[in-house]
Amino acid sequence: MEGVDHLADERKKAEFNVEAMKIVWAGSQHNLEVSNRISKLVADDPAFRKDDRTMLPRKELFKNTLRKAAYAWKRINELRLSEEEASKLRFYVDETAYTDLHWGMFIPAIKGQGTDEQQRKWLPLAYKMQIIGCYAQTELGHGSNVQGLETTATFDPHTDEFVIHSPTLTSSKWWPGGLGKVSTHAVTYARLIIDGKDHGVHGFIVQLRSLEDHRPLPGITVGDIGMKFGNGAYNTMDNGVLRFDHVRIPRNQMLMKVSQVTREGKYKQSDVPRQLVYGTMVYVRQRIVADASCYLSRAVCIATRYSAVRRQFGSQNGGPETQVIDYKTQQSRLFPLLASAYAFRFVGEWLEWLYTDVMQRLQANDFSTLPEAHACTAGLKSLTTSVTADGIEECRKLCGGHGYLCTSGLPELFAVYVPACTYEGDNIVLLLQVARFLMKTVSQIGTGKQPVGTIAYMGRIEHLMQCRCNVQRGFAELSADLVEAAVAHCQLIVVSKFIEKLQQDIPGEGVKQQLEALCGIYYLSLLHKHQGDFLATSYLTPKQSALANDQLRALYSKVRPNAIALVDAFNYSDHFLSSILGRYDGNVYPKLYEAAWKDPLNESVVPDGYHEYVRPLLKQQLHTARL
Ligand SMILES: CCCCC/C=C\C/C=C\C/C=C\C=C\C(=O)SCCNC(=O)CCNC(=O)[C@H](O)C(C)(C)COP(=O)(O)OP(=O)(O)OC[C@H]1O[C@@H](n2cnc3c(N)ncnc32)[C@H](O)[C@@H]1OP(=O)(O)O
Numbered sequence: 098m099e100g101v102d103h104l105a106d107e108r109k110k111a112e113f114n115v116e117a118m119k120i121v122w123a124g125s126q127h128n129l130e131v132s133n134r135i136s137k138l139v140a141d142d143p144a145f146r147k148d149d150r151t152m153l154p155r156k157e158l159f160k161n162t163l164r165k166a167a168y169a170w171k172r173i174n175e176l177r178l179s180e181e182e183a184s185k186l187r188f189y190v191d192e193t194a195y196t197d198l199h200w201g202m203f204i205p206a207i208k209g210q211g212t213d214e215q216q217r218k219w220l221p222l223a224y225k226m227q228i229i230g231c232y233a234q235t236e237l238g239h240g241s242n243v244q245g246l247e248t249t250a251t252f253d254p255h256t257d258e259f260v261i262h263s264p265t266l267t268s269s270k271w272w273p274g275g276l277g278k279v280s281t282h283a284v285t286y287a288r289l290i291i292d293g294k295d296h297g298v299h300g301f302i303v304q305l306r307s308l309e310d311h312r313p314l315p316g317i318t319v320g321d322i323g324m325k326f327g328n329g330a331y332n333t334m335d336n337g338v339l340r341f342d343h344v345r346i347p348r349n350q351m352l353m354k355v356s357q358v359t360r361e362g363k364y365k366q367s368d369v370p371r372q373l374v375y376g377t378m379v380y381v382r383q384r385i386v387a388d389a390s391c392y393l394s395r396a397v398c399i400a401t402r403y404s405a406v407r408r409q410f411g412s413q414n415g416g417p418e419t420q421v422i423d424y425k426t427q428q429s430r431l432f433p434l435l436a437s438a439y440a441f442r443f444v445g446e447w448l449e450w451l452y453t454d455v456m457q458r459l460q461a462n463d464f465s466t467l468p469e470a471h472a473c474t475a476g477l478k479s480l481t482t483s484v485t486a487d488g489i490e491e492c493r494k495l496c497g498g499h500g501y502l503c504t505s506g507l508p509e510l511f512a513v514y515v516p517a518c519t520y521e522g523d524n525i526v527l528l529l530q531v532a533r534f535l536m537k538t539v540s541q542i543g544t545g546k547q548p549v550g551t552i553a554y555m556g557r558i559e560h561l562m563q564c565r566c567n568v569q570r571g572f573a574e575l576s577a578d579l580v581e582a583a584v585a586h587c588q589l590i591v592v593s594k595f596i597e598k599l600q601q602d603i604p605g606e607g608v609k610q611q612l613e614a615l616c617g618i619y620y621l622s623l624l625h626k627h628q629g630d631f632l633a634t635s636y637l638t639p640k641q642s643a644l645a646n647d648q649l650r651a652l653y654s655k656v657r658p659n660a661i662a663l664v665d666a667f668n669y670s671d672h673f674l675s676s677i678l679g680r681y682d683g684n685v686y687p688k689l690y691e692a693a694w695k696d697p698l699n700e701s702v703v704p705d706g707y708h709e710y711v712r713p714l715l716k717q718q719l720h721t722a723r724l
């Protein structure tokens with residue numbers, strides 16, 4: 098029934114202050130206020146409609162995205178939104194677009210790798226969107242192996258220019274978002290060649306298209322790489338292909354904060370580590386961790402609300418059947434994901450702090466925490482995106498058959514999210530970086546160097562102190578095991594940051610108790626999943642393992658009455674969730690029924706194609722039957 102809250106009884110069961118939990122989730126009262134205001138602005142504006150997205154053919158879909166992005170920009174200017182509000186608006190519009198790369202990578206790359214003079218020249222243009230940029234690093238032949246990129250930037254001392262060239266097919270830039278159809282400029286990564294000497298990969302600002310008629314400039318071949326996985330989803334993005342045929346750019350368009358090329362063609366390295374060329378990736382990986390909690394919480398919100406609405410079996414004396422959320426099997430699949438959403442939120446907050454801290458240290462020429470920042474961002478990006486991608490799929494299954502309908506919101510959410518396991522670094526490749534960092538730490542403990550920060554615990558492990566190892570020996574052979582060790586290390590960070598969060602003052606009746614229960618579910622479900630490892634290494638006895646499992650089940654029962662309120666605390670509007678199964682009012686069945694009739698296939702009772710393909714078949718069967 099319209100207007101009735103089918104989940105009202107569930108909401109009454111909550112044992113904590115939901116409004117206070119909303120503040121914890123948002124990060125502050127201020128953040129919550131901004132989120133409420135901007136999400137309403139988007140939800141109330143029909144221009145931001147997205148319920149038809151999975152039905153649109155690619156060209157129409159893409160044009161629609163361009164329209165929305167332009168309209169969003171118009172509203173940002175009309176309403177004089179701050180940077181924070183503008184980025185919230187893009188978040189709630191919830192449509193992957195070229196603007197993500199412009200604001201999320203192109204601008205950060207110039208900020209992080211450009212000199213003050215370069216920033217003064219390019220950033221005002223980019224901030225006003227008078228130029229639109231992308232991040233062109235990956236090539237057809239190489240993505241993970243950045244040092245293997247083939248595009249060249251050869252210095253020409255006669256003209257004081259770089260000549261950007263794609264020497265092979267595999268050197269074609271391939272994948273950059275926003276490149277295919279929109280970007281006017283690209284931060285392009287290419288091997289710097291001076292006087293025949295290869296100085297490795299550096300970033301260059303290259304104009305791709307005319308600012309007058311948007312046509313590619315001479316020497317540039319550019320286009321979209323084609324349809325990607327799923328309907329709607331990431332197909333709103335113009336991931337592109339790009340080739341350079343001896344394209345000339347002025348010398349001052351090499352990003353020169355980390356290293357410089359002088360007018361005479363001399364290569365100079367600043368006092369900063371060359372890894373800072375990879376700084377944009379560190380920044381984005383940190384953002385991706387924060388994003389993971391958003392995607393996972395969306396899926397969990399849908400699956401939790403629907404699990405409370407859905408009933409199967411267990412009717413007593415003709416009474417209602419059991420809500421599927423009351424089955425322990427459903428709880429053991431759903432509640433660890435609910436706990437993970439909260440855990441990732443807090444580790445994301447901490448990682449943002451770590452990143453800010455590293456940036457401040459870099460300003461003061463303190464590079465000591467850079468390796469840890471790289472390991473944390475790489476490892477947590479890998480862990481949180483893998484769990485989130487798998488978690489969205491699990492939520493789809495938790496919703497049974499209806500989860501497979503596009504109107505559940507879950508198929509598109511999965512399709513748009515799953516490449517996060519690949520972009521900004523393949524998750525296994527990133528875990529290998531963490532493993533290398535851990536092995537390096539172990540090799541240094543033996544020499545008496547005390548590890549600090551997230552690896553401090555390694556200095557307290559007796560057998561590691563005795564260890565004399567070389568980083569490379571046996572690394573490749575043992576890499577699969579080392580990747581598991583890297584995941585365990587990252588899980589430890591997530592658990593520690595959750596526990597540290599609980600040590601803070603958290604206002605609101607019952608809020609801290611709920612978070613304690615979720616934290617318990619998070620680490621006990623991990624312990625349960627990996628109990629074989631704990632038993633094999635004698636860190637746990639079988640009795641302790643059984644007790645831990647009892648405790649886990651007890652926590653599921655504690656969270657059960659609060660489950661709906663815990664997902665309400667994510668504060669997602671129906672517009673943002675875009676899911677009939679996840680509706681706030683739980684009015685699922687009438688809305689599913691109604692939506693089915695809106696499908697274009699139901700516009701006519703007899704489908705197009707009946708007369709050509711179905712009727713002749715039926716005729717033929719009749720004829721055969723008569724024989
Ligand atoms: C509005 C905001 C929006 C935010 C955006 C939010 C979401 C994003 C949305 C959509 C995504 C859309 C776009 C996606 C874009 C992309 O995918 S861009 C391309 C990203 N590509 C990659 O991530 C490639 C992955 N490969 C690498 O990062 C490296 O090359 C790799 C680390 C794998 C290579 O390592 P190695 O072979 O060891 O090579 P090196 O010789 O280069 O490294 C030597 C040492 O440097 C250390 N190191 C490596 N990377 C870093 C780093 N980033 N920072 C600091 N240090 C680094 C490495 O550990 C070695 O150290 P040691 O010598 O061992 O001490």
Ligand SMILES: Cc1cc2nc3c(=O)[nH]c(=O)nc-3n(C[C@H](O)[C@H](O)[C@H](O)COP(=O)(O)OP(=O)(O)OC[C@H]3O[C@@H](n4cnc5c(N)ncnc54)[C@H](O)[C@@H]3O)c2cc1C
Pocket residue numbers: 198232233234235238239240241242271272273274331336516519520521522523524525526529
């Ligand atoms: C949707 C999307 C958007 C993207 N946007 C951009 C963008 O805006 N700009 C940009 O420059 N790029 C972008 N990319 C490219 C992306 O960054 C790369 O695809 C990613 O870094 C992975 O690299 P790869 O494709 O070379 O994978 P590969 O490295 O070829 O991986 C293939 C397989 O090999 C394995 N593997 C590779 N190396 C090793 C190793 N050393 N040890 C063990 N296993 C290994 C991997 O685990 C994986 O299973 C995007 C990609 C996607 C899917």
